[in-house]
Amino acid sequence: MQVEEYKPLIVAFCCNWCSYAGADLAGNNRLNYPADVKIIRVPCSCRVNPMFILRAFQRGADGVILCGCHPGDCHYTSGNYYTRRRMALLFSMLDYLGIERERTRVEWVSAAEGAKFAATMNDFAQKVASLGKNKRLEDLRCKK
Amino acid sequence: MQKVSREILVDKAISLLNQGVVKAVFGWRKGEFDYDVTPAVFTTEKDIKENFVFNGFCGANFSKYLVAKTVNFDGKILVFLKSCDTYSFNQLLTEHRFDREKVYAVGIPCDGMADISKVKEIAGDGVSKIDFEGDMMKVTTLYQDEPVEIKLGDVLLERCYNCKSKKHVAYDELIGEDGEVLDSNRFDEVAKLEAMTPDERFAFWQGELSKCLRCNACRDVCPACTCEKCVFDNPNSGVENKAAANSFEEKMFHIIRAFHVAGRCTDCGECSRVCPQNIPLHLLNRKFIKDINQFYGEYQAGEQVGSRAPLVNYTTEDVEPCDVFKGGEENA
Amino acid sequence: MRKCSIDNINDVLKALSEKIPLYLPVDRLDGKATYQKYQEGKVWSNALNTERSAKDFFFPQMENLVEFKTQGKNVEVIDIRDEKQDFIIFGVRACDVKSFEILDRVFLSQPVDTFYKSRREHGIIFSLACSKPNETCFCSVFNIDATAPAGDVTLWKTETEVFFKANTEKGEKILSEIDSLTTECGEETVNEQREKTKKILSKLPLSDLDLTNFGVGKTKALFDSPLWKEMSSTCLGCGTCTFVCPTCQCYDIKEFKVGDKVTRFRCWDSCMYSDFTKMAHGNPRLTQAERFRQRFMHKLVYYPDNNDGLFSCVGCGRCLSKCPISMNIVKVIKRVGGKENE
Numbered sequence: 001m002q003v004e005e006y007k008p009l010i011v012a013f014c015c016n017w018c019s020y021a022g023a024d025l026a027g028n029n030r031l032n033y034p035a036d037v038k039i040i041r042v043p044c045s046c047r048v049n050p051m052f053i054l055r056a057f058q059r060g061a062d063g064v065i066l067c068g069c070h071p072g073d074c075h076y077t078s079g080n081y082y083t084r085r086r087m088a089l090l091f092s093m094l095d096y097l098g099i100e101r102e103r104t105r106v107e108w109v110s111a112a113e114g115a116k117f118a119a120t121m122n123d124f125a126q127k128v129a130s131l132g133k134n135k136r137l138e139d140l141r142c143k144k
Numbered sequence: 145m146q147k148v149s150r151e152i153l154v155d156k157a158i159s160l161l162n163q164g165v166v167k168a169v170f171g172w173r174k175g176e177f178d179y180d181v182t183p184a185v186f187t188t189e190k191d192i193k194e195n196f197v198f199n200g201f202c203g204a205n206f207s208k209y210l211v212a213k214t215v216n217f218d219g220k221i222l223v224f225l226k227s228c229d230t231y232s233f234n235q236l237l238t239e240h241r242f243d244r245e246k247v248y249a250v251g252i253p254c255d256g257m258a259d260i261s262k263v264k265e266i267a268g269d270g271v272s273k274i275d276f277e278g279d280m281m282k283v284t285t286l287y288q289d290e291p292v293e294i295k296l297g298d299v300l301l302e303r304c305y306n307c308k309s310k311k312h313v314a315y316d317e318l319i320g321e322d323g324e325v326l327d328s329n330r331f332d333e334v335a336k337l338e339a340m341t342p343d344e345r346f347a348f349w350q351g352e353l354s355k356c357l358r359c360n361a362c363r364d365v366c367p368a369c370t371c372e373k374c375v376f377d378n379p380n381s382g383v384e385n386k387a388a389a390n391s392f393e394e395k396m397f398h399i400i401r402a403f404h405v406a407g408r409c410t411d412c413g414e415c416s417r418v419c420p421q422n423i424p425l426h427l428l429n430r431k432f433i434k435d436i437n438q439f440y441g442e443y444q445a446g447e448q449v450g451s452r453a454p455l456v457n458y459t460t461e462d463v464e465p466c467d468v469f470k471g472g473e474e475n476a
Numbered sequence: 477m478r479k480c481s482i483d484n485i486n487d488v489l490k491a492l493s494e495k496i497p498l499y500l501p502v503d504r505l506d507g508k509a510t511y512q513k514y515q516e517g518k519v520w521s522n523a524l525n526t527e528r529s530a531k532d533f534f535f536p537q538m539e540n541l542v543e544f545k546t547q548g549k550n551v552e553v554i555d556i557r558d559e560k561q562d563f564i565i566f567g568v569r570a571c572d573v574k575s576f577e578i579l580d581r582v583f584l585s586q587p588v589d590t591f592y593k594s595r596r597e598h599g600i601i602f603s604l605a606c607s608k609p610n611e612t613c614f615c616s617v618f619n620i621d622a623t624a625p626a627g628d629v630t631l632w633k634t635e636t637e638v639f640f641k642a643n644t645e646k647g648e649k650i651l652s653e654i655d656s657l658t659t660e661c662g663e664e665t666v667n668e669q670r671e672k673t674k675k676i677l678s679k680l681p682l683s684d685l686d687l688t689n690f691g692v693g694k695t696k697a698l699f700d701s702p703l704w705k706e707m708s709s710t711c712l713g714c715g716t717c718t719f720v721c722p723t724c725q726c727y728d729i730k731e732f733k734v735g736d737k738v739t740r741f742r743c744w745d746s747c748m749y750s751d752f753t754k755m756a757h758g759n760p761r762l763t764q765a766e767r768f769r770q771r772f773m774h775k776l777v778y779y780p781d782n783n784d785g786l787f788s789c790v791g792c793g794r795c796l797s798k799c800p801i802s803m804n805i806v807k808v809i810k811r812v813g814g815k816e817n818e
Contacts (some may be wrong), residue, residue, distance in 0.1 A: 177611060185710070269524055357528070357537070
């Protein structure tokens with residue numbers, strides 16, 4: 001039996017106004033990024049509650065990335081500033097608990113940055129793949 | 145022995161009660177032994193005289209009780225607040241969780257409270273009597289002929305050992321002299337963990353959190369946890385759980401619990417005091433406090449009523465999440 | 477009765493655990509004892525008792541019951557019960573041994589809880605007599621003899637020796653397997669220790685608890701006491717007392733769904749929780765005072781009502797030392813029972 005190549009499952013929370021459109025642009029421009037990136041559209045990066053990140057890991061994600069508008073460009077003026085603080089603290093806490101820091105990331109991607117979106121996803125997927133499966137935040141009940 | 149004696153507090157409580165200033169008194173009620181004092185509401189002079197105690201085991205923080213007790217209560221409630229309790233008191237006021245008009249707060253000095261499990265580590269099991277003399281306690285046990293003498297300073301609760309402030313930040317009346325904000329070493333343990341490798345940290349927390357019973361005492365005692373319905377109790381939330389089914393749920397509960405009070409936690413230390421499994425929960429909360437201080441500037445929750453907590457605030461120059469691991473030099 | 481030197485106890489543990497998995501109290505890093513599986517290097521704790529009670533062995537905090545798999549319109553029910561193996565619980569104190577009897581009356585009466593039953597049948601209990609009870613102990617109030625606990629095998633530990641006495645066939649069989657490591661002996665030393673311990677037990681501060689106002693038929697007299705409200709007024713509503721209690725046996729059945737797979741499991745519940753026994757109409761006990769009353773009335777009145785007067789408390793004292801606000805069953809017995817100021 002051939003051993004299947006390990007492909008990490010990535011969950012990307014993308015804000016409706018910038019990053020989701022950025023992902024769209026990446027598609028329109030036929031830029032490649034891994035098919036294992038599952039995009040979840042959120043109204044604003046600020047909608048993402050720390051629980052979302054943890055739940056994504058629980059349900060089998062190997063890496064979670066959060067994409068929003070560049071600071072200063074938030075559709076709702078200041079949502080992503082709050083996101084920035086929240087995620088800075090959350091990621092620092094995850095690191096403190098010994099969870100690999102490369103499994104989480106925040107990236108600001110505008111609607112015009114299709115290339116950046118694809119490049120970010122490629123880079124992130126590669127980094128997560130090098131870490132292997134998420135073992136430290138896994139819920140065994142969610143494994144096949 | 146505490147700087148302020150039981151008698152002073154009893155006299156104060158009775159006089160305020162008899163003058164009609166307050167209609168009820170929050171205090172510590174004597175237990176079966178000298179160390180198992182229970183927070184209680186007193187309404188009569190007789191009850192106060194007979195059962196009110198104040199000694200080195202009165203660690204309970206009354207601030208959170210005010211949220212439930214002041215609702216539908218006609219009149220004022222007297223509450224005795226140690227310096228650390230006043231921070232929780234202010235934080236709750238900041239969040240508009242109770243009516244300040246219904247509370248008469250008396251600040252009391254505190255020399256730190258003792259941890260009975262530490263006393264028992266020294267004196268052994270079978271503690272039948274504890275007498276306070278100055279800053280010493282004489283512990284009589286069933287198994288030793290002579291009482292064991294223990295210095296209060298050696299058996300303090302973790303939070304008192306690293307007391308952050310003897311200053312009262314809220315009161316209507318203060319008994320004794322006010323203290324100062326102290327330079328504590330409370331972040332040392334956090335720094336020690338940070339210096340470990342991720343594998344060591346993971347092993348440490350896995351070991352600690354796997355002890356968790358999910359009794360929710362840390363949450364229920366926390367003066368910052370005042371949601372009407374906790375997400376972990378709400379069957380409609382999708383994350384409600386009564387027992388940690390596996391190591392993920394243990395971690396999720398504790399991360400979310402600590403995160404939810406991040407920026408609002410005054411570091412009162414009640415969570416670690418009540419944990420029946422001795423999990424050092426304060427190390428999670430202090431990590432957030434340490435990070436907040438480092439990334440967003442020194443902030444002490446509860447220091448001032450009305451201050452804006454760091455997580456509902458921002459600057460355009462905040463550190464990027466990807467840079468936090470560099471220690472946030474930019475902002476330091 | 478047989479005995480071995482305390483220096484050889486590890487050989488005994490090793491010999492026993494080679495045949496059957498053995499669990500014994502071991503000191504954790506923080507100095508508190510918990511039951512752990514014996515393997516080379518584990519040291520039998522000297523602590524009076526474990527942080528968590530021994531009920532975990534028969535009634536674990538979380539237990540999967542059954543799995544469902546959906547495929548189109550079909551639901552497949554999968555029995556996930558695994559074959560249980562015999563296991564030894566070593567060093568169980570008299571109070572915890574008594575708690576098994578209390579749990580048995582709940583789980584083994586009709587309808588029988590088969591999950592509990594199979595664990596119970598496979599458990600071999602090595603009980604350990606007490607010699608240094610704590611000030612929070614009050615098992616004698618419930619007529620438990622801490623100096624001669626029940627169980628398949630009873631152990632007595634002195635500073636130099638460990639004594640073994642089989643009480644059941646199961647116990648005799650397992651003791652005979654370690655015959656080479658123990659020697660036959662008389663009961664003098666044990667009896668001497670028992671007498672000494674009994675003296676201590678009779679002098680314990682809580683040994684004079686009076687239960688006359690509790691038990692069968694006391695519901696009406698106690699239910700409307702104003703003390704329930706007063707005493708519960710600072711109760712946090714956490715589950716500490718129920719989770720460390722060896723006799724609390726309430727559980728909730730819940731489901732966890734992933735894709736087409738549903739796992740039905742049960743986990744401990746606590747009558748102190750706001751969502752305990754929540755039904756379609758809501759919660760039958762709306763205030764903490766009612767929940768608080770439920771816990772103590774259950775232990776001291778309802779359970780005896782249904783079980784020939786047997787109280788559902790064994791006096792282990794765990795709730796006394798663990799309650800965040802130091803409210804506990806002793807204070808309830810003294811105040812609600814009206815004996816506080818005697």
